[in-house]
Amino acid sequence: DAGVTQSPTHLIKTRGQQVTLRCSPKSGHDTVSWYQQALGQGPQFIFQYYEEEERQRGNFPDRFSGHQFPNYSSELNVNALLLGDSALYLCASSSLGAGGITETQYFGPGTRLLVL
Amino acid sequence: AQSVTQLGSHVSVSEGALVLLRCNYSSSVPPYLFWYVQYPNQGLQLLLKYTSAATLVKGINGFEAEFKKSETSFHLTKPSAHMSDAAEYFCAVSADYGGSQGNLIFGKGTKLSVKP
Numbered sequence: 730d731a732g733v734t735q736s737p738t739h740l741i742k743t744r745g746q747q748v749t750l751r752c753s754p755k756s757g758h759d760t761v762s763w764y765q766q767a768l769g770q771g772p773q774f775i776f777q778y779y780e781e782e783e784r785q786r787g788n789f790p791d792r793f794s795g796h797q798f799p800n801y802s803s804e805l806n807v808n809a810l811l812l813g814d815s816a817l818y819l820c821a822s823s824s825l826g827a828g829g830i831t832e833t834q835y836f837g838p839g840t841r842l843l844v845l
Numbered sequence: 846a847q848s849v850t851q852l853g854s855h856v857s858v859s860e861g862a863l864v865l866l867r868c869n870y871s872s873s874v875p876p877y878l879f880w881y882v883q884y885p886n887q888g889l890q891l892l893l894k895y896t897s898a899a900t901l902v903k904g905i906n907g908f909e910a911e912f913k914k915s916e917t918s919f920h921l922t923k924p925s926a927h928m929s930d931a932a933e934y935f936c937a938v939s940a941d942y943g944g945s946q947g948n949l950i951f952g953k954g955t956k957l958s959v960k961p
Contacts, residue, residue, distance in 0.1 A: 733888075762948075772951050774950070785947065785948055831941060831947030833894065837888050
């Protein structure tokens with residue numbers, strides 16, 4: 730059973746460019762969340778997708794957007810990249826249980842983005 | 846609002862010694878609490894979680910944590926450290942209510958070193 734997979738593993742961009750990161754959830758999961766982990770910090774919640782819609786969002790600007798596909802995979806898009814966007818981007822998948830309760834999240838290996 | 850504080854950004858122990866990593870939380874509702882481990886250049890792996898059942902929670906790799914409401918703490922322990930335990934450990938609380946385990950708020954992490 731494949732766990733959460735992410736691509737690419739590493740990426741280098743320059744300021745002002747746009748980037749797309751991809752995530753495939755663990756088999757049986759229907760919910761995908763994205764987190765940003767800056768160097769030396771804990772992960773910060775960006776947003777969560779369920780049924781192809783953004784369900785929750787953390788304190789991130791509109792430059793950060795996402796998408797979820799019918800097969801539950803997801804993309805994270807970041808526009809107008811800033812130096813401060815350099816980080817490890819983690820995808821986590823889970824199931825949405827009864828009453829809209831998010832069950833335990835499982836994390837992928839992450840995509841390390843460097844903005845020059 | 847929920848928050849997590851991890852005391853000590855770096856802890857060093859000898860192989861075979863007790864491991865104690867400290868986490869204090871702030872929450873206005875009964876919290877769901879988690880410990881994750883991150884090995885170098887990898888994503889996060891769930892060690893254990895507290896979801897309002899037993900206050901002493903056993904996890905993988907011999908780790909356990911005790912939820913103490915009176916002290917608002919959820920410290921992680923392991924009786925005997927192994928070299929393979931060297932990693933960064935993150936405590937997290939769910940920002941969602943009603944038992945949802947999404948939208949995790951992480952501490953800044955504690956890097957554990959194990960000396961031979």
